[in-house]
Amino acid sequence: TRYTTSHCGSCNYVCPSYAHSSQSCPTGICVMSCDTGYSNCDGSITNDCEADLSSTSTCGACGGACFHGDELVSMISGEYKEAIHLLSGDRVYSLNEQNQIIEDEVIMMVHKEPNATGYGEKHTY
Structure with missing residues (x-):
């Protein structure tokens, strides 16, 4: 066998x-x-x-860190914004599965609590 x-x-x-x-x-x-x-x-x-994949360093997917509250997120404009103040349509830096910077990610949905996910959607925080 x-x-x-x-x-x-x-x-x-x-x-x-x-x-x-x-x-x-x-x-x-x-x-x-x-x-x-x-x-x-x-x-x-x-x-x-x-x-x-349940940790905040992955947020459910390879290369997808979770941010919430007053943690700072890098904006495409060069500024930083607290995660709690992100809005749908904000353009942020993100990482892909190979930990390479993706320079044009768009916030699709904003969650009010840490580690919240949506079914079948990719989220960038």
Whole structure:
């Protein structure tokens, strides 16, 4: 059985285990899947599914930090604005999943509490 995690591709080859993930061997190659609520944001298997998507540093997605209250957000205009004063249509700097700056994100919806999310929508804070 070359398609099990204890004999993946060859006899006695055990798929390595990583935190916050499960392994499978559908085609003779080890495949890692992150547990619900975690992601492999940096793409490296050496540090497993390192990102806790419930934290304010990810805010539900790779590269999506949450800000709220009096925390400052970088505006495209070069100014800073407290998160509580953001308005729909404000243009802010953001980061993509590779932690690269995206220079033209637009606030689509403003939440009044930390870590609030909308179903099926991408939010920038």
